Amino acid sequence: DIQMTQSPSSLSASVGDRVTITCRASESISNFLNWYQQKPGKAPKLLIYAAYNLQSGVPSRFSGSGSGTDFTLTISSLQPDDFATYYCQQSYSAPYSFGQGTKLEIK
């Protein structure tokens, strides 16, 4: 099974900051990597699919990159609505594992 490891586990940042979250797969997953945002008490929301494709309706300040085993999610200029927990997930092969999450908090 493929293991997904995110870093950092938590992050404090300010509005306007540029933030990067990384995700590493235990083996190559090509570009089958998705990013989700989850707010407390809510269902997750798809942000990025296939490593770098922005889901419809997601602001352009979110971007994704990477292939193989190493991936990043970047938020170019943090907005108040972006403080949430972010998860990566591989959809290369079942079981479709998630990373442990990165909690983004206000500094």
Place this chain on the structure above:
Amino acid sequence: EVQLVESGGGLVKPGGSLRLSCAASGFTFSRYSMNWVRQAPGKGLEWVSCISFGSSFIYYADSVKGRFTISRDNAKNSLYLQMNSLRAEDTAVYFCARGDTAVAGTIDYWGQGALVTVSS
């Protein structure tokens, strides 16, 4: 508008069974794979199971294999998760989630979740 509404959650004793249902609307259900994803209280997301649009392909997480069964009824636009031999560690919010048409494990819509509590 895509809607996924879970039902059937509740309190069950260890070793017991429960069946979750998910009613889908706003899209052609029979054309999409479907997933169950769970989240234990205060913890991260855990993918549980996936079923292809025609039920030909079914996958499970190792943690539930042999105890949980995913199924669907395309005529009723419904997804199910039969959970047997439940354990305390199965306590979680269970999300019904739609898979992308091209990649089953890419989840583009989620339900609001159903809480399952396993406790004596």
